[in-house]
Amino acid sequence: MSRPLRPVGIDFVESAPLRLVYAAELSASPEDIYHALADDVSGWPRWFTAVTAARPLGQGTGREIRLRGGAVLRETILAAQPSERYAYRVDEANTPGLRALVEEWLLTPAGNGTRLRWTFAVDGSGPFRFALRLGRPGMGRAFRDAARRLDERLRGPAA
Template sequence: MARQLRSVGLEFVESAPLRLVFSAQVSASPQALYAALADDVAGWPGWFTAVTAARAVDDGAGREIRLKGGTVFTETVLAREPDTRYAYRVDQTNAPGLRALLEEWRITPAASGARVRWTFAADGPAPLRLALRLGRPGLGRAFRDAMRNLDRRLARSPGI
């Protein structure tokens, strides 16, 4: 059953009780990377293997994301800054324990491609925060795999 999470703003990415930050270098351009993240929401399952279904809602102002294992997120997009930043807040989820969750993707140009930084900012009771900290290596691996998959996908089909 879906539970309503606390409504947080963009400042939460810096003030959250738990912040997990991951980064990767990709050969794709900032423009292509941003388009895949923000404009092709339905394409996420093709490169982020934890995502089984994704769709934009409310004319792109929100998203509905389904993960392996049955977790569902209903989200509000908070930042759409072309080629540099994409962020969203989870409003409802069936995941236990979460009180607030915001994810931010930052893109910066690099010598050959782009650098992407993903911040996973969350709040919940101490046991949940501990579990997420312990799960950091797995989340990092999922992020790195997703970026590698996305980079390959964009190299094959730059117009995605």
């Protein structure tokens, strides 16, 4: 059963009790990556394997995300700065122990591509935070795999 989470603002990215931050270098442009993140919401499952379904809500002001394992998240977009930043807050979730969550994707030009940084800022019960800390390496692998898949997808078929 879904329940409301604590409404937090974009500043929660810096003040959350637990912050998991991951980064990767992609050959794709910031514009193309931003489009995949913010505009092609339903395309997320094609490159982020933890996501089984994604759909925009409220004319692009929110999203519903379904994750492997059965988690369902309803989100509100907090920042949509083309080619620079995309962030959202989870408003409702069926995840036990989760109290507040903001995810931020920062895109920075780097060489001939983009540096992509994902921040997972969260508050939850003690056991929830403990489980996330234990799962940090797995989340890192999931992020790196997603970044690689996204980059491959944006490059298109090899010539």
